[in-house]
Amino acid sequence: MKTRDRILNAALTLFNEQGERKVSTNHLAAHLGMSPGNLYYHFKNKQDIIYYLFLQHEAQIESALSLPKGAQGIMTLEDKFNVMLGVFESLWHYRFIHLNLSQLLSDNPKLKQRYREFYQACLGKLDAVYQGLNEAGIISISQEQRKGLVTNTWINVTGWFAFLQSCVLEEGQSISKNMVEGGMYQVLQLESPYINPDYLADIDALKQAYQLALV
């Protein structure tokens, strides 16, 4: 593995496990058995490492939100589930970002600008997913409803970590993969008024699975 990738991987692990605030570049270099000078040869500073980790996360999310091009070009319920699963996998994998997003953005203007562009790109892709579901007859939704649903889904998913931290986590407890995936239940609830009757039973089964994950 290239040194640059080794640094990014180790940083991601330590940031996720210990919290980004508690991990310095010196700490990271020591963990890698590398001189701070060697680390600075690859990255200007910690902000720079965070920025490149964000780019990896962004690429994963944008890929998860990309419409599957199946044989018939028509979305299936499985495609829809894979979109959601891909998004929540990546949220978990890069959870240090979402556990401290407002601070990271206010510390780093370059990341803040990139995040706004990411948001715009995601809105477009999420809108296309709901359009695909509508065309496939899985949901029935008007254009205005779709626009509202896209924004609400974004706010819900990106607000899920803050919600877990402020309202769900007990003192001393830390966030688990199940808790993060519990956010899928809330997304399914947002979507459920638009689901066509033929698909309700499948969606309900999914909801049951992810509602339990939160408890």
Added chain:
Amino acid sequence: MKTRDRILNAALTLFNEQGERKVSTNHLAAHLGMSPGNLYYHFKNKQDIIYYLFLQHEAQIESALSLPKGAQGIMTLEDKFNVMLGVFESLWHYRFIHLNLSQLLSDNPKLKQRYREFYQACLGKLDAVYQGLNEAGIISISQEQRKGLVTNTWINVTGWFAFLQSCVLEEGQSISKNMVEGGMYQVLQLESPYINPDYLADIDALKQAYQLALV
């Protein structure tokens, strides 16, 4: 006005205008033309002031969410609108809390505990509001849908400030009352699939009003 209330009022104004982080107790005492010793006679420290301001906000929100007891004991669309308006007025009035909530909670274990209790109380009251709307025939909603809607409304409303900060505000721009109230559009979108046809035109008129507020 009692000195204690003068301190709370001045703190709220300065926190909202300058950001809580930038306002020290010395700064606050100077602003009030008062010795730091006099200020400390009333409040142990800045955390203590923040805690009591949160209690004021909490009381306002819980009052806004309390079901109106009209002549017939049946909710009207106006009652529903007043609930929402009362909540968003208070969010704006105590905006310094929501502009920096995760930091405030992690700095202050007593506030964190209180916030969790506040969340539980709000869930119950919000659930009663939706139950009232259902009984009045303004919405049609099952128990499971209501539970999902209550949680999603909470996540949306409390996540609205972070959304504005990370995705909507331009560089150097600060949050306005219109932007905060723009969150009502998103709440109306969350609720709209459950609105009964007789009420759709009124709700649409409201949505138009608050969608414009955001732009």
